[in-house]
Amino acid sequence: MREPLYTPGAGRVPPELVGRDAVLERWTGTLSTARGAAHLPKDVVHTGPPGAGRTVLLGRALELAAGEGYRVLRVDGRPGAWLRDALAPELATLGLRLDLLDADETAALAERVARLPGFLAEVLTDLAGVDGEGRGLVVGIDDLHLVDPEEAGRLGVAVELMETPPDAPVLLVATGGPDTWERLRGDGLRPVNDHPEKWFDLRPLPALSEEEASRALQRPAERVGVRWEPEAVELVVATADGHPGRLQSAAAAVWALGSGTDPVTAAHARQALRSVELPAP
Structure with a gap:
C-alpha cells in the first residue's frame, strides 16, 4: 500500500489543481x-x-x-x-x-x-x-x-x-x-x-475536461515516479465524469491498491471502483 497522494474530502487542496x-x-x-x-x-x-x-x-x-x-x-x-x-x-x-x-x-x-x-x-x-x-x-x-x-x-x-x-x-x-x-x-x-x-x-464552475482530469491523475504520480496505465486513467476519468471531488475519491482508492513505484493498472482501477463511495455528482 502506498502513502496517500490524492485528497478526497471537502476543502482539501488537490495535488494538482486543474480546470481553474x-x-x-x-x-x-x-x-x-x-x-x-x-x-x-x-x-x-x-x-x-x-x-x-x-x-x-x-x-x-x-x-x-x-x-x-x-x-x-x-x-x-x-x-x-x-x-x-x-x-x-x-x-x-x-x-x-x-x-x-x-x-x-x-x-x-x-x-x-x-x-x-x-x-x-x-x-x-x-x-x-x-x-x-x-x-x-x-x-x-x-x-x-x-x-x-x-x-x-x-x-x-x-x-x-x-x-x-x-x-x-x-x-x-x-x-x-x-x-x-x-x-x-x-x-x-x-x-x-x-x-x-x-x-x-x-x-x-465548469466541469473538468477529460484532458484536465487525466492531468490531475498523472502529474502527481509522475512526481513520485509512478505511471498510470492508460486504461486505468480512462476508467477513473469516466467514473469522475468531470467532478473534481469524485476524481480525488476514485483516484485515492485506486492509488491505495498499488505498492511502491509499481504502475497503477486497470486491474487496480476495476477493483477499487467496485467498492469506493463517491460524492454525488
Whole structure:
C-alpha cells in the first residue's frame, strides 16, 4: 500500500489543481484593474455542487489577492445572524490588528454592522484604506448559499453604498451551491432580494475536461515516479465524469491498491471502483 497522494474530502487542496486556470486568470485581471478604476466590477460568486472545488478555489483567490498587496478577510457562510456573529468578529479582529479600532469600539461593532448597511460600508472602506496605504480589501465568503437572504441583502446594500477611493477598492469574492441565486432571492412567498444580480456576478464552475482530469491523475504520480496505465486513467476519468471531488475519491482508492513505484493498472482501477463511495455528482 502506498502513502496517500490524492485528497478526497471537502476543502482539501488537490495535488494538482486543474480546470481553474481561466477562472483564476480572470480574477487576477480584476485585482489588477480594480485599483484606479472609475467603477468597480461586480462582486463574483462562483457556484457549483459539493465537491466542485469551491473552497479550494476561494483559498487560491485570496492567496492571489494577498500577493497583489490587498488585505484579505475570509468568513464562512452560515444561517442565522451571519453579519453579527460571523462577519463582524472578523472585521473587528482586522480592525484591532490595524489599530483602526480599540477594544471598546469592537464591542458595539457587531450590532451596528448587523443593523446598518451604511455603517458596514464605512467599516469596509476604512479597512481597505487605513494608514493611507491604498492597499484595498478583499472579502472572501465561502458557502454564501447558507447565509439567510435578509443578511445577504444587507451585505448587497452595503456594497452599493461603498464609496471607496480608486487606490483602495473593496472587492468581494464568494462561493455557493447551485441554489445560491434562489437563496439570495428568498422563497416564493416572501421574496427578499428581487435582483441579486445588481450586486453579484454569478459564475458556475465548469466541469473538468477529460484532458484536465487525466492531468490531475498523472502529474502527481509522475512526481513520485509512478505511471498510470492508460486504461486505468480512462476508467477513473469516466467514473469522475468531470467532478473534481469524485476524481480525488476514485483516484485515492485506486492509488491505495498499488505498492511502491509499481504502475497503477486497470486491474487496480476495476477493483477499487467496485467498492469506493463517491460524492454525488
